[in-house]
Amino acid sequence: MGAGISRLAWRNLWRNRRRTLIMLAAVAVGVWAMVFMSAMMRGMVDEMVRSGLEQLPGMVQIHQRAYRDDPSVVNSMPSPEGTLQAALAEPPVTAWAARVRVPAMVASARASRGLTLLGVDPAAERALGSVPPTISEGRFLEDEHDRGVVLGQRLVERLESDLGKRVVIMSQDPQNDVADRGVRVVGIYKARLPGDEERFAYAGRAALQELLQVPGQVSEVAVMATDYRRPQALVEHLARAAGPQLEVLPWTELDPFLSSMLDLQDGFSLVFMVVVFLALSFGLVNTLAMAVFERIREIGLMQALGMRPGLILRQVLLESLYLLLLGLAVGNGAAWLTIKPLESGIELSSVARGMEMFAMGATLYPALYWRDMVLATVVVLGLGVLASLIPAWRAARLDPIRALNSH
Amino acid sequence: MSAIHCRDLCKTFHQGEEEITGLDHVSLDIEAGSFVALVGPSGSGKTTLLNAMGGLDRPDSGEIVLGDTRIDTLDQGELADLRLNRIGFVFQSYNLVPVLSARENVEFVMQLQGVGAQERAARAEAVLAEIGLEGLSGRRPAELSGGQQQRVAVARAIASEPQLILADEPTANLDSHSATQLMELFVHLNREHKVTFVMATHDTRVMRYARRVVSLQDGRIESDQRTPEAVE
Numbered sequence: 342m343g344a345g346i347s348r349l350a351w352r353n354l355w356r357n358r359r360r361t362l363i364m365l366a367a368v369a370v371g372v373w374a375m376v377f378m379s380a381m382m383r384g385m386v387d388e389m390v391r392s393g394l395e396q397l398p399g400m401v402q403i404h405q406r407a408y409r410d411d412p413s414v415v416n417s418m419p420s421p422e423g424t425l426q427a428a429l430a431e432p433p434v435t436a437w438a439a440r441v442r443v444p445a446m447v448a449s450a451r452a453s454r455g456l457t458l459l460g461v462d463p464a465a466e467r468a469l470g471s472v473p474p475t476i477s478e479g480r481f482l483e484d485e486h487d488r489g490v491v492l493g494q495r496l497v498e499r500l501e502s503d504l505g506k507r508v509v510i511m512s513q514d515p516q517n518d519v520a521d522r523g524v525r526v527v528g529i530y531k532a533r534l535p536g537d538e539e540r541f542a543y544a545g546r547a548a549l550q551e552l553l554q555v556p557g558q559v560s561e562v563a564v565m566a567t568d569y570r571r572p573q574a575l576v577e578h579l580a581r582a583a584g585p586q587l588e589v590l591p592w593t594e595l596d597p598f599l600s601s602m603l604d605l606q607d608g609f610s611l612v613f614m615v616v617v618f619l620a621l622s623f624g625l626v627n628t629l630a631m632a633v634f635e636r637i638r639e640i641g642l643m644q645a646l647g648m649r650p651g652l653i654l655r656q657v658l659l660e661s662l663y664l665l666l667l668g669l670a671v672g673n674g675a676a677w678l679t680i681k682p683l684e685s686g687i688e689l690s691s692v693a694r695g696m697e698m699f700a701m702g703a704t705l706y707p708a709l710y711w712r713d714m715v716l717a718t719v720v721v722l723g724l725g726v727l728a729s730l731i732p733a734w735r736a737a738r739l740d741p742i743r744a745l746n747s748h
Numbered sequence: 749m750s751a752i753h754c755r756d757l758c759k760t761f762h763q764g765e766e767e768i769t770g771l772d773h774v775s776l777d778i779e780a781g782s783f784v785a786l787v788g789p790s791g792s793g794k795t796t797l798l799n800a801m802g803g804l805d806r807p808d809s810g811e812i813v814l815g816d817t818r819i820d821t822l823d824q825g826e827l828a829d830l831r832l833n834r835i836g837f838v839f840q841s842y843n844l845v846p847v848l849s850a851r852e853n854v855e856f857v858m859q860l861q862g863v864g865a866q867e868r869a870a871r872a873e874a875v876l877a878e879i880g881l882e883g884l885s886g887r888r889p890a891e892l893s894g895g896q897q898q899r900v901a902v903a904r905a906i907a908s909e910p911q912l913i914l915a916d917e918p919t920a921n922l923d924s925h926s927a928t929q930l931m932e933l934f935v936h937l938n939r940e941h942k943v944t945f946v947m948a949t950h951d952t953r954v955m956r957y958a959r960r961v962v963s964l965q966d967g968r969i970e971s972d973q974r975t976p977e978a979v980e
């Protein structure tokens with residue numbers, strides 16, 4: 342009987358061609374909107390995570406075990422060598438940088454500020470993507486031996502300092518003695534988040550190691566790899582190479598907030614899809630109810646001829662299922678066709694100012710994920726069939742004699 | 749042997765406060781292979797009796813035995829199966845599923861019965877040929893005349909090989925030529941297939957085709973006449 346009712350359902354679907362096409366268009370537009378919006382959101386979150394990882398920096402970080410509790414220079418580690426260095430040279434690692442990261446004071450003649458001083462190797466940081474995006478005045482550090490310092494614009498304003506002027510940097514060496522040195526401001530940077538401009542200052546790594554008397558020691562090793570979604574394998578690989586003294590952590594643990602964005606996005610997509618579907622479901626239920634209402638006599642006839650209510654229910658559900666499947670095919674197809682060309686990026690310069698707040702770049706790269714199409718399909722089919730149960734149930738419960746005699 | 753046996757059937761309809769008598773202690777025995785006409789004025793209970801015999805409706809009291817099955821006590825699902833496998837229906841109008849062709853309509857019940865595709869096709873072909881509609885088997889009901897539609901309905905009823913065919917005013921919407929044609933088909937099938945026919949009608953043109961005429965009045969059997977020399 343399966344083939345029989347599927348044929349009936351299919352033909353019934355096309356009895357009112359206009360109504361079916363309108364409903365089909367509604368489902369298709371709804372599905373398109375679901376997938377398209379998800380792709381845009383994926384692009385946004387992806388961008389957010391990427392830029393977040395550039396700031397963190399890295400998808401994986403390696404520290405001395407005690408460092409996270411007490412990020413002072415006492416808890417530094419030797420610069421990677423041997424097996425760890427070899428492991429960092431292999432895929433999926435794309436870049437890594439070893440950095441000194443210490444709490445410090447920066448003082449001008451007028452004011453002083455506490456911040457995090459980063460002793461970096463500029464070439465390695467560039468590969469990592471963790472250098473400040475914009476140098477507004479002067480230059481960034483030339484190499485790790487550079488004895489200058491690069492400060493954020495807001496900090497320079499607060500210190501009432503300027504490019505070329507001298508500031509004093511102060512920090513603690515491992516003996517808890519204050520190490521300080523006068524340095525020249527060689528560059529002023531602008532950060533995406535203005536707050537960062539007061540939080541981070543950059544110095545040459547070797548120069549800072551020398552100041553703190555920790556030659557060859559670094560605070561952290563930041564590692565970038567190909568896929569930020571799966572840091573775990575890399576963590577295990579590096580942990581084995583790093584040995585028990587060192588702690589290797591994925592970004593998901595280093596920055597739980599950033600990591601929660603990913604889960605949040607799945608939730609957002611689902612909620613958005615369900616909301617779009619709810620709007621659709623009214624049309625769907627109404628269309629089916631109309632279809633059933635118009636066919637009361639013939640449903641009565643089928644019942645009189647011995648068709649059991651369960652089959653009548655299935656017939657109406659099947660009709661709805663065909664409509665939903667067609668709508669899904671068209672909607673997903675349209676989403677694919679509209680998103681693919683946009684994956685190379687959408688310029689958002691006009692609204693980019695507002696977006697900076699979310700650590701977004703000026704270009705949005707929508708990302709079409711199979712799972713979003715699958716999710717939209719599951720939502721539409723699942724809820725669609727559920728909603729269709731109402732009219733289908735009514736059809737199945739019709740009294741054959743009454744139905745036959747209705748006009 | 750009796751095809752269907754009704755004993756003491758009562759049925760009352762309620763319309764608000766009003767009580768309407770549908771059947772009033774009706775007892776009737778119909779022999780297998782017979783061709784019975786139920787006649788009587790409008791509202792006399794013909795349809796009510798047919799619906800009860802066909803398992804579409806249940807009497808308030810009394811007993812109906814189809815072959816050897818008591819059917820007035822069956823539940824809805826069992827009644828559906830009974831209608832599917834043992835009863836053929838021909839209604840006054842709107843007998844066919846509009847989206848199916850004549851042939852698909854004939855096959856529809858067989859499909860519900862679970863008859864295999866090949867046998868279904870063969871049986872549909874044979875029956876459509878028997879009723880003289882082989883050339884029209886691909887047409888949808890809307891493309892058939894009223895008489896042709898009724899004949900397709902008869903073909904569907906026959907093809908499912910029921911024990912009993914119940915026809916409720918099958919000629920009411922037909923011109924006399926089509927009505928005659930349909931009655932001749934009934935007589936032919938009744939004789940060839942030995943199927944029992946019970947037909948409700950107040951069309952005097954067609955009563956004479958029956959070999960037994962049961963007359964109802966206010967839900968009671970008023971007369972029951974056999975006409976052995978029914979029209980050939």
Ligand SMILES: Nc1ncnc2c1ncn2[C@@H]1O[C@H](COP(=O)(O)OP(=O)(O)OP(=O)(O)O)[C@@H](O)[C@H]1O
Pocket residue numbers: 761762763768769770788789790791792793794795796797950
């Ligand atoms: N569902 C119903 N609700 C209320 N009254 C009903 C219902 N069905 C039938 N009746 C009443 O029962 C009585 C018998 O009706 P029935 O349909 O059996 O008559 P009938 O002989 O078939 O008439 P007709 O020749 O007009 O078809 C009538 O008075 C009718 O009004």
Ligand SMILES: [Mg+2]
Pocket residue numbers: 794795796916948
């Ligand atoms: Mg009637």
